[in-house]
Each structure stands twice: as structure tokens, then as C-alpha cells.
Amino acid sequence: MEKEVLTTCPYCGAGCQFYLVVDEEKNQIIKSKPAQGRTNESTLCLKGHYGWDFLNDPQILTPRLTKPLIRKNGVLKEVEWDEAISYTASRLNKIKEKYGPDSIMGTGSARGPGNEANYIMQKFMRAAVGTNNVDHCARV
Ligand code: SF4
Numbered sequence: 001m002e003k004e005v006l007t008t009c010p011y012c013g014a015g016c017q018f019y020l021v022v023d024e025e026k027n028q029i030i031k032s033k034p035a036q037g038r039t040n041e042s043t044l045c046l047k048g049h050y051g052w053d054f055l056n057d058p059q060i061l062t063p064r065l066t067k068p069l070i071r072k073n074g075v076l077k078e079v080e081w082d083e084a085i086s087y088t089a090s091r092l093n094k095i096k097e098k099y100g101p102d103s104i105m106g107t108g109s110a111r112g113p114g115n116e117a118n119y120i121m122q123k124f125m126r127a128a129v130g131t132n133n134v135d136h137c138a139r140v
Contacts, residue, residue, distance in 0.1 A: 012110030016040035105133035
């Protein structure tokens with residue numbers, strides 16, 4: 001037996017509505033189905049359509065990062081923030097010098113950081129990097 005639970009997508013601020021379709025025997029979510037929400041009108045982006053497998057299996061989630069990581073000799077290693085910021089600034093400068101500012105893009109996140117962090121990201125890309133290549137994860 002299946003049941004449909006009407007809910008609101010938590011991935012971004014668009015507020016799309018959909019049904020989580022639940023297999024009642026297994027007590028598992030098996031898929032989502034778009035609802036006639038005010039903002040989504042029976043459509044969903046990829047996250048709303050497919051981003052629910054972790055609810056049945058939390059082990060597939062990547063553990064929360066508490067420190068920056070840099071790949072060294074092919075292996076991701078935890079580093080301090082100063083090293084991560086210096087490394088990233090140096091790499092961005094080298095890429096910008098070699099290929100120009102439009103070879104770099106920045107993308108914001110709809111989850112967690114809020115408007116201020118997204119504002120800073122686009123300002124950094126425009127004022128510091130010198131490109132208008134900014135985007136946002138909700139555009140998928
Ligand atoms: S745009 Fe996608 S991520 Fe955002 S609320 Fe709608 S389905 Fe969810």
C-alpha cells in the first residue's frame with residue numbers, strides 16, 4: 001500500500017510543494033510527485049524530484065565538514081582556514097592571470113548560508129575576480 005504525504009521542498013526558498021510517496025509496508029519513501037503548489041504549478045527541479053534517497057539511508061550522506069580540505073598527493077587532507085584561504089586565493093589568481101576572469105565562476109547556495117553570504121559571493125566574483133559569472137544552485 002502507498003500513501004502520499006503533501007509537503008514543501010526544503011532545498012531552497014522557492015517553496016515548491018510535492019507529495020512524498022511512501023511504501024507503507026516498508027515504511028520507506030519511494031519517490032516524490034509534484035503538487036499544484038503556488039510557486040511550482042506541478043513541476044519540480046532535479047532536487048525536488050530525486051533528492052530524497054538519504055531519508056531512507058542516512059549512511060549515504062557525506063558527514064558534515066568541520067574544517068577545510070585540500071587534496072594533497074591525491075588525498076583530501078584537513079587544513080587550517082589560513083592555509084585554505086591562501087591556497088584558494090593563490091589558485092584563483094593564477095587561473096585569472098592565465099585564462100582571464102571569465103574563466104572563473106561562483107555559485108551560491110540556497111541552503112543555510114542565507115542572503116548575506118550569497119550577496120558577498122556575487123560581490124566577490126564581480127569586484128575581486130572581475131566576472132559576472134555568478135549562478136545559484138536553485139537554477140538546476
Ligand atoms: S526549485 Fe527545486 S529545490 Fe527549490 S523548492 Fe523547488 S523543487 Fe525544491
